[in-house]
Amino acid sequence: MSTFERALHHRLEQQRAAGRYRLRRSQRDAGVHTRIDDRDVLTFCSNDYLGLATHPRVVEALCNGARQHGAGGGASHLVNGHQEVHDRLEARLAQWTGRERALLFSCGYKANLGVISALMSRGGHVVHDRLNHASLLDGTRLSGARLHRFTHGDVAAAAQTLAGLPPDADRLLVSDGVFSMDGDCADVNALARLAERHDTPLMIDDAHGLGVLGASGAGTLEAQNVPLDQVPILVGTLGKALGTQGAFVAGSHALIESLIQFAKPFVYTTSLSPALAAATLASLEIVQCEPERRAYLHRLIQRFRQELTSLALPGITLMPSETPIQPLLIGSEQAATALSERLYEKGILCTAIRPPTVPTGHSRLRVTLSAAHTQADLDRLLETLARCCRTVTS
Secondary structure, eight states: OOHHHHHHHHHHHHHHHTTOOOOOOOBSOSSSEEEETTEEEEEOOOSOTTSOTTOHHHHHHHHHHHHHHOSSOOSBIIIIIOOHHHHHHHHHHHHHHTOSEEEEESSHHHHHHHHHHHHOOTTOEEEEETTOOHHHHHHHHHHTOEEEEEOTTOHHHHHHHHHTSOTTSOEEEEEESBOTTTOOBOOHHHHHHHHHHTTOOEEEEOTTTTTTSSTTSOOHHHHTTOOGGGOOEEEEESSSTTOSOOEEEEEOHHHHHHHHHHOHHHHTSBOOOHHHHHHHHHHHHHHHHOHHHHHHHHHHHHHHHHHHHHHOOTTOEEOOOSSSEEEEEEESHHHHHHHHHHHHHTTEEOOEEOTTSSOTTOEEEEEEOOTTOOHHHHHHHHHHHHHHHHHHHO
Protein backbone atom coordinates (compact mmCIF):
# COMPACT_ATOMS: atom_id res chain seq x y z
CA MET A 1 0.00 0.00 0.00
CA SER A 2 1.38 3.41 -0.98
CA THR A 3 2.01 6.21 1.50
CA PHE A 4 -0.89 8.07 -0.09
CA GLU A 5 -3.31 5.15 0.43
CA ARG A 6 -2.12 4.59 4.01
CA ALA A 7 -2.77 8.24 4.79
CA LEU A 8 -6.30 7.96 3.39
CA HIS A 9 -7.06 4.83 5.41
CA HIS A 10 -5.70 6.44 8.58
CA ARG A 11 -7.90 9.48 8.09
CA LEU A 12 -10.97 7.31 7.51
CA GLU A 13 -10.28 5.30 10.67
CA GLN A 14 -10.03 8.54 12.65
CA GLN A 15 -13.43 9.55 11.28
CA ARG A 16 -14.95 6.21 12.36
CA ALA A 17 -13.38 6.41 15.82
CA ALA A 18 -14.84 9.89 16.33
CA GLY A 19 -18.36 8.69 15.48
CA ARG A 20 -18.43 10.94 12.41
CA TYR A 21 -18.30 8.42 9.56
CA ARG A 22 -21.01 9.12 7.01
CA LEU A 23 -22.84 6.57 4.89
CA ARG A 24 -25.01 6.89 1.81
CA ARG A 25 -28.24 4.94 1.48
CA SER A 26 -29.76 4.46 -1.96
CA GLN A 27 -33.51 4.92 -1.84
CA ARG A 28 -36.06 4.23 -4.54
CA ASP A 29 -37.37 7.78 -4.93
CA ALA A 30 -37.67 11.17 -3.20
CA GLY A 31 -41.00 10.48 -1.52
CA VAL A 32 -41.49 10.41 2.24
CA HIS A 33 -42.64 6.79 1.80
CA THR A 34 -39.87 5.01 -0.07
CA ARG A 35 -37.80 1.82 -0.11
CA ILE A 36 -34.17 1.28 0.91
CA ASP A 37 -32.50 -2.13 0.59
CA ASP A 38 -35.85 -3.77 -0.24
CA ARG A 39 -37.58 -2.48 2.89
CA ASP A 40 -40.25 0.17 3.31
CA VAL A 41 -38.96 3.34 4.98
CA LEU A 42 -40.64 6.52 6.22
CA THR A 43 -38.29 9.49 5.89
CA PHE A 44 -38.04 12.53 8.16
CA CYS A 45 -34.85 14.12 6.87
CA SER A 46 -35.71 15.55 3.44
CA ASN A 47 -35.76 19.25 2.56
CA ASP A 48 -38.73 18.64 0.24
CA TYR A 49 -40.90 20.67 2.62
CA LEU A 50 -44.00 20.88 0.44
CA GLY A 51 -43.80 17.41 -1.07
CA LEU A 52 -43.33 18.76 -4.60
CA ALA A 53 -40.38 16.58 -5.66
CA THR A 54 -42.82 13.78 -6.55
CA HIS A 55 -45.88 15.90 -7.35
CA PRO A 56 -47.47 14.61 -10.61
CA ARG A 57 -47.68 18.07 -12.19
CA VAL A 58 -44.02 18.80 -11.46
CA VAL A 59 -42.90 15.38 -12.74
CA GLU A 60 -44.98 15.78 -15.90
CA ALA A 61 -43.56 19.26 -16.46
CA LEU A 62 -40.06 17.80 -16.17
CA CYS A 63 -40.82 15.11 -18.74
CA ASN A 64 -42.46 17.57 -21.13
CA GLY A 65 -39.59 20.00 -20.63
CA ALA A 66 -37.06 17.34 -21.59
CA ARG A 67 -39.06 16.43 -24.69
CA GLN A 68 -39.37 20.07 -25.74
CA HIS A 69 -36.04 21.57 -24.65
CA GLY A 70 -33.71 18.60 -24.08
CA ALA A 71 -32.40 17.04 -20.89
CA GLY A 72 -29.29 19.20 -20.60
CA GLY A 73 -28.35 22.78 -21.40
CA GLY A 74 -25.41 21.76 -23.58
CA ALA A 75 -23.13 24.65 -22.63
CA SER A 76 -22.78 27.52 -20.20
CA HIS A 77 -25.40 30.26 -20.17
CA LEU A 78 -22.99 32.63 -21.92
CA VAL A 79 -22.14 30.26 -24.78
CA ASN A 80 -25.39 28.74 -26.03
CA GLY A 81 -26.85 27.03 -22.97
CA HIS A 82 -29.36 29.76 -22.11
CA GLN A 83 -32.85 28.99 -23.37
CA GLU A 84 -36.19 30.76 -23.41
CA VAL A 85 -37.44 28.57 -20.55
CA HIS A 86 -34.58 29.91 -18.40
CA ASP A 87 -35.73 33.44 -19.17
CA ARG A 88 -39.28 32.61 -18.12
CA LEU A 89 -38.19 31.04 -14.86
CA GLU A 90 -35.90 33.94 -13.98
CA ALA A 91 -38.72 36.40 -14.65
CA ARG A 92 -41.14 34.42 -12.46
CA LEU A 93 -38.62 34.15 -9.61
CA ALA A 94 -37.94 37.89 -9.77
CA GLN A 95 -41.66 38.64 -9.67
CA TRP A 96 -42.21 36.23 -6.76
CA THR A 97 -39.48 37.79 -4.66
CA GLY A 98 -40.29 41.39 -5.69
CA ARG A 99 -36.99 42.04 -7.48
CA GLU A 100 -36.02 43.57 -10.79
CA ARG A 101 -34.24 40.44 -11.97
CA ALA A 102 -33.12 36.96 -10.98
CA LEU A 103 -30.21 34.80 -12.17
CA LEU A 104 -30.13 31.00 -12.20
CA PHE A 105 -27.27 28.91 -10.82
CA SER A 106 -26.80 25.15 -10.91
CA CYS A 107 -26.95 24.83 -7.09
CA GLY A 108 -27.10 26.92 -3.93
CA TYR A 109 -23.46 26.30 -3.04
CA LYS A 110 -22.32 27.76 -6.37
CA ALA A 111 -24.73 30.68 -6.05
CA ASN A 112 -23.19 31.70 -2.72
CA LEU A 113 -19.65 31.17 -3.98
CA GLY A 114 -20.47 33.22 -7.06
CA VAL A 115 -22.10 36.17 -5.33
CA ILE A 116 -19.49 36.77 -2.64
CA SER A 117 -16.45 36.10 -4.82
CA ALA A 118 -17.84 38.40 -7.53
CA LEU A 119 -18.65 41.28 -5.18
CA MET A 120 -15.75 41.13 -2.72
CA SER A 121 -11.96 40.98 -3.01
CA ARG A 122 -8.80 41.33 -0.94
CA GLY A 123 -9.01 44.28 1.38
CA GLY A 124 -12.76 43.79 1.86
CA HIS A 125 -14.59 42.52 4.93
CA VAL A 126 -17.51 40.08 5.12
CA VAL A 127 -19.42 39.85 8.42
CA HIS A 128 -21.23 36.55 9.06
CA ASP A 129 -23.58 35.04 11.58
CA ARG A 130 -21.57 32.22 13.17
CA LEU A 131 -24.06 29.58 12.02
CA ASN A 132 -24.16 30.63 8.37
CA HIS A 133 -24.01 27.85 5.79
CA ALA A 134 -20.56 26.58 4.79
CA SER A 135 -21.03 27.85 1.22
CA LEU A 136 -21.24 31.45 2.48
CA LEU A 137 -18.02 31.05 4.44
CA ASP A 138 -16.28 29.39 1.51
CA GLY A 139 -17.42 32.18 -0.82
CA THR A 140 -15.74 34.68 1.48
CA ARG A 141 -12.51 32.68 1.58
CA LEU A 142 -12.56 32.37 -2.21
CA SER A 143 -12.95 36.13 -2.59
CA GLY A 144 -9.86 36.86 -0.51
CA ALA A 145 -11.84 39.21 1.75
CA ARG A 146 -11.42 38.97 5.51
CA LEU A 147 -14.03 36.81 7.24
CA HIS A 148 -15.62 38.03 10.50
CA ARG A 149 -18.11 35.94 12.50
CA PHE A 150 -20.45 37.20 15.22
CA THR A 151 -22.29 35.15 17.84
CA HIS A 152 -25.36 33.51 16.37
CA GLY A 153 -28.33 35.87 16.30
CA ASP A 154 -26.49 38.60 18.23
CA VAL A 155 -27.18 41.80 16.30
CA ALA A 156 -25.30 43.86 18.90
CA ALA A 157 -22.20 41.76 18.27
CA ALA A 158 -22.63 42.26 14.53
CA ALA A 159 -22.88 46.01 15.12
CA GLN A 160 -19.69 45.98 17.14
CA THR A 161 -17.89 44.12 14.35
CA LEU A 162 -19.09 46.53 11.66
CA ALA A 163 -18.19 49.55 13.78
CA GLY A 164 -14.61 48.27 14.06
CA LEU A 165 -14.03 47.96 10.31
CA PRO A 166 -12.03 50.55 8.31
CA PRO A 167 -14.54 53.17 7.12
CA ASP A 168 -13.33 53.13 3.51
CA ALA A 169 -13.17 49.33 3.09
CA ASP A 170 -15.62 47.29 1.02
CA ARG A 171 -17.93 45.32 3.29
CA LEU A 172 -20.83 42.92 3.20
CA LEU A 173 -23.19 41.66 5.93
CA VAL A 174 -24.38 38.08 5.37
CA SER A 175 -26.91 35.82 7.09
CA ASP A 176 -29.05 32.80 6.47
CA GLY A 177 -32.77 33.55 6.61
CA VAL A 178 -33.59 30.18 8.21
CA PHE A 179 -30.61 28.39 9.73
CA SER A 180 -30.38 24.94 8.26
CA MET A 181 -29.29 22.98 11.34
CA ASP A 182 -31.15 24.90 14.07
CA GLY A 183 -34.33 25.81 12.19
CA ASP A 184 -34.54 29.29 13.73
CA CYS A 185 -34.84 32.53 11.76
CA ALA A 186 -32.60 35.55 11.56
CA ASP A 187 -34.06 38.88 12.67
CA VAL A 188 -33.77 40.30 9.17
CA ASN A 189 -35.36 43.65 10.06
CA ALA A 190 -32.73 44.23 12.75
CA LEU A 191 -29.93 43.20 10.39
CA ALA A 192 -31.35 45.48 7.69
CA ARG A 193 -31.40 48.48 10.04
CA LEU A 194 -27.84 47.71 11.09
CA ALA A 195 -26.67 47.39 7.49
CA GLU A 196 -28.30 50.71 6.58
CA ARG A 197 -26.68 52.45 9.57
CA HIS A 198 -23.25 51.29 8.44
CA ASP A 199 -23.87 51.76 4.69
CA THR A 200 -23.28 48.04 4.14
CA PRO A 201 -25.18 45.82 1.68
CA LEU A 202 -27.09 42.92 3.27
CA MET A 203 -27.15 39.46 1.70
CA ILE A 204 -29.71 36.90 2.88
CA ASP A 205 -29.56 33.23 1.89
CA ASP A 206 -33.19 32.15 2.27
CA ALA A 207 -32.78 28.59 1.03
CA HIS A 208 -34.92 27.12 3.81
CA GLY A 209 -37.45 29.97 4.04
CA LEU A 210 -38.62 30.32 0.45
CA GLY A 211 -41.78 28.37 -0.24
CA VAL A 212 -42.39 27.76 3.46
CA LEU A 213 -42.70 31.17 5.12
CA GLY A 214 -44.83 34.19 4.20
CA ALA A 215 -48.36 34.58 2.88
CA SER A 216 -47.33 33.72 -0.69
CA GLY A 217 -44.40 31.54 0.33
CA ALA A 218 -41.91 34.25 -0.64
CA GLY A 219 -39.86 33.48 2.43
CA THR A 220 -38.40 35.04 5.54
CA LEU A 221 -38.53 38.61 4.23
CA GLU A 222 -42.23 38.36 3.46
CA ALA A 223 -42.95 36.69 6.81
CA GLN A 224 -41.12 39.45 8.71
CA ASN A 225 -42.41 42.34 6.51
CA VAL A 226 -38.90 43.41 5.58
CA PRO A 227 -38.74 46.24 2.99
CA LEU A 228 -37.21 44.62 -0.07
CA ASP A 229 -34.82 47.48 -0.81
CA GLN A 230 -33.15 46.86 2.56
CA VAL A 231 -31.96 43.42 1.40
CA PRO A 232 -30.32 44.07 -1.98
CA ILE A 233 -28.99 40.50 -2.36
CA LEU A 234 -31.35 37.52 -1.97
CA VAL A 235 -30.31 33.92 -2.62
CA GLY A 236 -32.76 31.05 -2.91
CA THR A 237 -32.65 27.41 -3.88
CA LEU A 238 -34.95 25.34 -6.04
CA GLY A 239 -34.15 21.97 -4.46
CA LYS A 240 -35.90 22.42 -1.13
CA ALA A 241 -39.51 23.64 -0.90
CA LEU A 242 -39.75 23.92 -4.70
CA GLY A 243 -38.77 20.27 -5.03
CA THR A 244 -36.48 20.46 -8.09
CA GLN A 245 -32.81 21.46 -8.33
CA GLY A 246 -30.72 24.59 -8.77
CA ALA A 247 -30.64 28.05 -7.23
CA PHE A 248 -31.06 31.72 -8.02
CA VAL A 249 -29.95 35.17 -6.95
CA ALA A 250 -32.50 37.99 -7.02
CA GLY A 251 -31.81 41.71 -6.94
CA SER A 252 -31.37 44.80 -9.05
CA HIS A 253 -30.51 44.94 -12.72
CA ALA A 254 -27.00 46.16 -11.82
CA LEU A 255 -26.45 43.27 -9.40
CA ILE A 256 -27.54 40.61 -11.89
CA GLU A 257 -25.46 42.11 -14.72
CA SER A 258 -22.45 42.20 -12.39
CA LEU A 259 -22.89 38.52 -11.55
CA ILE A 260 -23.22 37.62 -15.24
CA GLN A 261 -19.89 39.36 -15.86
CA PHE A 262 -17.90 38.40 -12.76
CA ALA A 263 -19.38 35.34 -10.97
CA LYS A 264 -17.15 32.47 -12.11
CA PRO A 265 -19.48 29.66 -10.93
CA PHE A 266 -22.06 31.16 -13.32
CA VAL A 267 -19.72 31.97 -16.19
CA TYR A 268 -17.93 28.61 -16.29
CA THR A 269 -20.72 26.13 -15.47
CA THR A 270 -23.10 24.36 -17.83
CA SER A 271 -26.54 25.92 -17.60
CA LEU A 272 -29.29 24.54 -15.40
CA SER A 273 -31.13 21.75 -17.18
CA PRO A 274 -33.97 23.33 -19.20
CA ALA A 275 -36.19 20.41 -18.17
CA LEU A 276 -35.59 21.33 -14.53
CA ALA A 277 -36.42 24.95 -15.34
CA ALA A 278 -39.75 23.81 -16.80
CA ALA A 279 -40.44 21.66 -13.74
CA THR A 280 -39.65 24.56 -11.42
CA LEU A 281 -42.13 26.79 -13.22
CA ALA A 282 -44.79 24.19 -12.41
CA SER A 283 -43.75 23.87 -8.77
CA LEU A 284 -43.64 27.65 -8.34
CA GLU A 285 -47.24 27.87 -9.58
CA ILE A 286 -48.28 25.26 -6.99
CA VAL A 287 -46.48 27.14 -4.21
CA GLN A 288 -48.28 30.36 -5.08
CA CYS A 289 -51.72 28.91 -5.83
CA GLU A 290 -52.02 26.29 -3.08
CA PRO A 291 -51.37 28.05 0.26
CA GLU A 292 -53.16 25.18 2.01
CA ARG A 293 -49.95 23.14 1.64
CA ARG A 294 -48.08 25.62 3.83
CA ALA A 295 -50.98 25.85 6.27
CA TYR A 296 -51.06 22.07 6.69
CA LEU A 297 -47.28 21.94 7.11
CA HIS A 298 -47.39 24.50 9.90
CA ARG A 299 -50.13 22.56 11.67
CA LEU A 300 -47.87 19.50 11.54
CA ILE A 301 -45.01 21.54 13.01
CA GLN A 302 -47.16 22.82 15.89
CA ARG A 303 -48.49 19.36 16.69
CA PHE A 304 -45.03 17.79 16.59
CA ARG A 305 -43.67 20.36 19.02
CA GLN A 306 -46.60 20.08 21.40
CA GLU A 307 -46.61 16.31 21.54
CA LEU A 308 -42.84 15.85 21.69
CA THR A 309 -42.64 18.35 24.54
CA SER A 310 -45.31 16.45 26.46
CA LEU A 311 -43.39 13.18 25.98
CA ALA A 312 -40.33 14.63 27.80
CA LEU A 313 -37.99 12.08 26.24
CA PRO A 314 -34.80 11.45 28.22
CA GLY A 315 -31.56 12.67 26.66
CA ILE A 316 -33.30 14.84 24.05
CA THR A 317 -33.81 18.61 23.96
CA LEU A 318 -36.22 20.01 21.39
CA MET A 319 -34.59 23.16 20.10
CA PRO A 320 -36.68 26.31 19.47
CA SER A 321 -37.91 26.41 15.86
CA GLU A 322 -41.16 27.28 14.10
CA THR A 323 -39.97 25.99 10.72
CA PRO A 324 -40.05 22.45 9.24
CA ILE A 325 -36.54 21.94 10.65
CA GLN A 326 -37.04 20.50 14.15
CA PRO A 327 -33.66 19.64 15.72
CA LEU A 328 -33.51 17.15 18.59
CA LEU A 329 -30.33 18.04 20.46
CA ILE A 330 -28.58 14.97 21.90
CA GLY A 331 -24.96 15.98 22.45
CA SER A 332 -22.48 13.24 21.62
CA GLU A 333 -21.87 11.89 18.15
CA GLN A 334 -22.17 8.30 19.36
CA ALA A 335 -25.55 8.81 21.06
CA ALA A 336 -27.01 10.65 18.06
CA THR A 337 -25.78 7.95 15.69
CA ALA A 338 -27.14 5.19 17.93
CA LEU A 339 -30.62 6.74 18.05
CA SER A 340 -30.63 7.31 14.29
CA GLU A 341 -29.66 3.67 13.67
CA ARG A 342 -32.31 2.43 16.11
CA LEU A 343 -34.98 4.44 14.28
CA TYR A 344 -33.81 3.03 10.96
CA GLU A 345 -34.18 -0.49 12.33
CA LYS A 346 -37.82 0.43 12.95
CA GLY A 347 -38.28 1.75 9.40
CA ILE A 348 -37.78 5.49 9.99
CA LEU A 349 -34.94 7.38 8.31
CA CYS A 350 -33.75 10.43 10.26
CA THR A 351 -30.03 10.94 9.94
CA ALA A 352 -27.71 12.08 12.74
CA ILE A 353 -26.08 15.48 12.26
CA ARG A 354 -22.56 15.56 13.69
CA PRO A 355 -19.43 17.76 13.61
CA PRO A 356 -18.17 19.52 11.60
CA THR A 357 -21.71 20.34 10.39
CA VAL A 358 -22.57 21.33 13.98
CA PRO A 359 -20.23 22.21 16.87
CA THR A 360 -18.69 19.48 18.99
CA GLY A 361 -21.11 18.42 21.72
CA HIS A 362 -24.14 19.55 19.69
CA SER A 363 -24.87 16.43 17.63
CA ARG A 364 -28.55 15.95 16.94
CA LEU A 365 -31.29 14.37 14.93
CA ARG A 366 -32.57 16.91 12.44
CA VAL A 367 -36.22 16.03 11.99
CA THR A 368 -37.69 17.72 8.93
CA LEU A 369 -41.41 17.75 8.31
CA SER A 370 -43.14 17.87 4.93
CA ALA A 371 -46.63 18.59 3.68
CA ALA A 372 -46.41 15.08 2.22
CA HIS A 373 -46.44 13.58 5.74
CA THR A 374 -49.81 12.44 7.04
CA GLN A 375 -51.01 12.72 10.61
CA ALA A 376 -50.53 8.94 10.83
CA ASP A 377 -46.90 9.39 9.74
CA LEU A 378 -46.39 11.88 12.55
CA ASP A 379 -48.02 9.47 15.04
CA ARG A 380 -45.59 6.77 13.96
CA LEU A 381 -42.58 9.05 14.33
CA LEU A 382 -43.57 10.15 17.83
CA GLU A 383 -44.34 6.62 19.01
CA THR A 384 -41.11 5.20 17.54
CA LEU A 385 -39.01 8.02 18.91
CA ALA A 386 -40.39 7.38 22.40
CA ARG A 387 -39.59 3.64 22.22
CA CYS A 388 -36.16 4.04 20.65
CA CYS A 389 -35.09 6.91 22.87
CA ARG A 390 -35.76 4.94 26.04
CA THR A 391 -33.90 1.93 24.63
CA VAL A 392 -30.84 3.95 23.66
CA THR A 393 -30.62 6.07 26.82
CA SER A 394 -31.51 3.33 29.34
